[in-house]
Amino acid sequence: MKEALAQELLRELQHIVDRPIRIMVVCGTHNRAIMRYDLRRKLPENLDLVAGPGCSVCVMPAGHIDAFVRIAMQPDVITVTCDDLLQVPGTRDSLASVQKKGARVEVISSPQEALDIAINNPDQIIVYPAVGFEATAPGIAETILDAACQGIDNFCVIPSIRLLPPTLDTLLADPDWDIDGLLCSDHINSLSDTEAYTSLARKYNLSCCIAGFELEDILRGLVNMVKQIKKGVSQLENLSSVIYSSEEYSMAKRMVAEVFFAVDTIWRGLGIIEESGFVIRDELSLYDATKRFNIRLSDEQSQCQCFCGMIMSGRGLPPDCPDFGKGCTRKHPIGPCMLSSDGICASYFKYTLEDGTTARW
Numbered sequence: 001m002k003e004a005l006a007q008e009l010l011r012e013l014q015h016i017v018d019r020p021i022r023i024m025v026v027c028g029t030h031n032r033a034i035m036r037y038d039l040r041r042k043l044p045e046n047l048d049l050v051a052g053p054g055c056s057v058c059v060m061p062a063g064h065i066d067a068f069v070r071i072a073m074q075p076d077v078i079t080v081t082c083d084d085l086l087q088v089p090g091t092r093d094s095l096a097s098v099q100k101k102g103a104r105v106e107v108i109s110s111p112q113e114a115l116d117i118a119i120n121n122p123d124q125i126i127v128y129p130a131v132g133f134e135a136t137a138p139g140i141a142e143t144i145l146d147a148a149c150q151g152i153d154n155f156c157v158i159p160s161i162r163l164l165p166p167t168l169d170t171l172l173a174d175p176d177w178d179i180d181g182l183l184c185s186d187h188i189n190s191l192s193d194t195e196a197y198t199s200l201a202r203k204y205n206l207s208c209c210i211a212g213f214e215l216e217d218i219l220r221g222l223v224n225m226v227k228q229i230k231k232g233v234s235q236l237e238n239l240s241s242v243i244y245s246s247e248e249y250s251m252a253k254r255m256v257a258e259v260f261f262a263v264d265t266i267w268r269g270l271g272i273i274e275e276s277g278f279v280i281r282d283e284l285s286l287y288d289a290t291k292r293f294n295i296r297l298s299d300e301q302s303q304c305q306c307f308c309g310m311i312m313s314g315r316g317l318p319p320d321c322p323d324f325g326k327g328c329t330r331k332h333p334i335g336p337c338m339l340s341s342d343g344i345c346a347s348y349f350k351y352t353l354e355d356g357t358t359a360r361w
Contacts, residue, residue, distance in 0.1 A: 002216055009219035010042060016226050017044040022178060023207075023225060024314050026164065027185035028055035028342030033213045035351040047222070050314040053167055054185070056132045057084045057340040058312060059267040063298030064160050065090030068129045071158065071293050072103040079105045079127045080114045084340045087333075111143040111157075118147070118155035127289045129158040135187040137161050137278060138252035141259035144280070144287045156289040160297065161278040162265060165196035170273050171313055172204045179314065181207035181225040183218075186240030198236045208236040259284060268336060269309025308335035311344055318348040325353050 025031050031051050034040060040049060053059055065088055072079040072095055079095065086096040086107070099105040104124075108114055111128055118126040130140045140157060147155045171177060184197060194210070201208040207228035211221030217239065224237050258281075265277025280288040290297060307321035318324045318337070328334040330349050337345035 006215050009223055012223055014044050017047045020046045021180050022048045023181045023183055024050050024052045024179050025183045026052035026054040030185055031344050032347040035347040037215045051311055051344040053312045055340050055342045058336040058343045061266050061268045062090045067295050067297050069093045069098050070295055071127050071289055072098055076124050077127055078124050080108045081129050083107045085131055087339050111140050115143050115155055118152055126155045131160045134163050137256045141255040144259050156287045156292050158289045159279050163276045166276040167273050180229050183221055184210045186210050186212050186242040201234045201236050205234045210238045210240045269312050308337040318345045
């Protein structure tokens with residue numbers, strides 16, 4: 001049934017795409033799904049999909065990784081982090097390399113798990129590098145507030161959360177960018193920031209659509225966007241099955257506002273972007289690892305010969321990089337887009353060069 005629906009949607013796209021259309025796939029998970037389903041090869045020739053900056057590990061500057069490493073090497077510290085972040089290099093080391101040197105680094109899947117580790121290890125300071133986009137902010141804010149409420153003082157966070165809307169706004173302001181629409185993931189529903197995407201659609205005459213990660217979700221989103229573009233409609237359509245109540249929205253926004261505020265932040269490959277990152281308020285400085293250990297998140301950028309910055313800003317795709325699949329592979333990655341599982345280069349490599357295993361439909 002799903003295969004039949006996907007084929008029907010694909011035929012509809014073939015019928016309605018009658019001129020060049022360029023859509024940015026903002027989310028790295030969407031890009032990975034598109035490669036897994038081999039959609040780029042099956043879509044109409046005039047429908048061009050480019051990658052966006054939606055991989056939080058990929059846009060992490062080397063100076064931030066350096067701070068994670070320095071704190072991880074402190075005595076009585078356990079650093080807890082997601083698996084994707086382990087291998088990302090700073091200017092010299094990664095969390096994985098200092099783990100081999102004796103630093104205590106553990107992989108977890110949620111900030112609440114970090115708080116549980118703090119409760120079970122009262123003699124250690126548990127440090128959680130909070131890497132992600134705005135969708136991750138409510139969960140991190142809730143964990144910090146839980147720690148404060150319970151009086152847990154051996155837990156802290158390295159704030160490195162980035163905000164996509166101001167970054168997309170900066171990219172879209174470039175007159176040479178030439179994007180017709182933004183395909184967004186349903187992650188953005190978690191913090192009621194759909195208003196920001198509605199504003200972007202109107203400001204830049206864009207089609208925007210929120211869609212899930214299944215094949216039919218992506219195809220339905222693309223059909224919706226192409227129809228919008230052909231009609232000259234500039235709006236945000238939410239096709240997501242993820243629905244939050246107004247109470248959940250209000251609670252998420254309240255917690256985030258209580259814990260964080262926005263500041264100018266650097267993105268690897270993209271530079272400093274105004275009010276595109278969250279930091280922890282002074283009232284909760286006990287839970288800010290940078291203040292606790294007096295370590296600054298540096299704007300240091302690692303020198304990388306690959307084209308990650310160009311690819312993450314929609315100005316190219318992995319095959320445009322001379323190192324892709326040659327000097328830069330999954331076993332020997334050069335840039336962050338190959339390191340992270342949600343990186344566009346890693347997705348391209350896995351499904352076009354490595355094993356070529358795509359989902360059948």
